Amino acid sequence: xxxxxxxxxxxxxxxxxxxxxxxxxxxxxxxxxxxxxxxxxxxxxxxxxxxxxxxxxxxxxxxxxxxxxxxxxxxxxxxxxxxxxxxxxxxxxxxxxxxxxxxxxxxxxxxxxxxxxxxxxxxxxxxxxxx
Numbered sequence: 440x441x442x443x444x445x446x447x448x449x450x451x452x453x454x455x456x457x458x459x460x461x462x463x464x465x466x467x468x469x470x471x472x473x474x475x476x477x478x479x480x481x482x483x484x485x486x487x488x489x490x491x492x493x494x495x496x497x498x499x500x501x502x503x504x505x506x507x508x509x510x511x512x513x514x515x516x517x518x519x520x521x522x523x524x525x526x527x528x529x530x531x532x533x534x535x536x537x538x539x540x541x542x543x544x545x546x547x548x549x550x551x552x553x554x555x556x557x558x559x560x561x562x563x564x565x566x567x568x569x570x
Contacts, residue, residue, distance in 0.1 A: 447492050447493070448492060448493060448512075448513040449490040449491065449492045449513070450490065450491060450513045450514075451487065451488055451489070451490060451491075452468075452472060452477075452479070452484070452486075452487055452488070452489045452490070452491050453465055453468045453469045453472055453487035453488075454468075455491055455510070455513070455514070456468040456471070456472075457517060458514040458516065458517045458518075458523065458526070459508075459514065459523045459526050459527055460517070460520055460523045461499075461501075461508075468487070469487040471499075471501075472484065472485065472486070472487045472489075473485055473487065476499055476500045476501075477497065477498070477499045478497070478498040478499070479491060479495055479496070479497060480495055480496050481496075481498075491510055491513075492510070492513070493510055493511065493512060493513065494509070494510060495509075495510045496508070496509050496510075496530070497509075497510065497527075505531065505532075506529070506531055507529070507530045507531045507532070508527045508528065508529055508530070509527060509528045509530050510526070510527055511525070511526055511527055511528055512525065512526045513526070514526045
């Protein structure tokens, strides 16, 4: 028992990402790791069986957003979301967060769908020089 206390806590990378609720299932986390979009302390990894320990820094790109997480502790099971927040610290730089907010496109959709009204057809005719 004393030897277990002094051993470093380690856990597979795919299981860790599943336990801290970054991904919905372990298979999804495994597929994400295989896409080469995850770094452990600056080293790109493509192996879901890679062992991580306390103090490692995980950098990942999810939906064009960079997320940087520091491993604070190793969980023993998948718990609730509030419980999972105790196992990592989000150290994502502020610039990437503000960059994410500035990428919102200004797309305006038409409120009405269907054929144009007589007024809209007249406006179109004037625009095209037919009237």
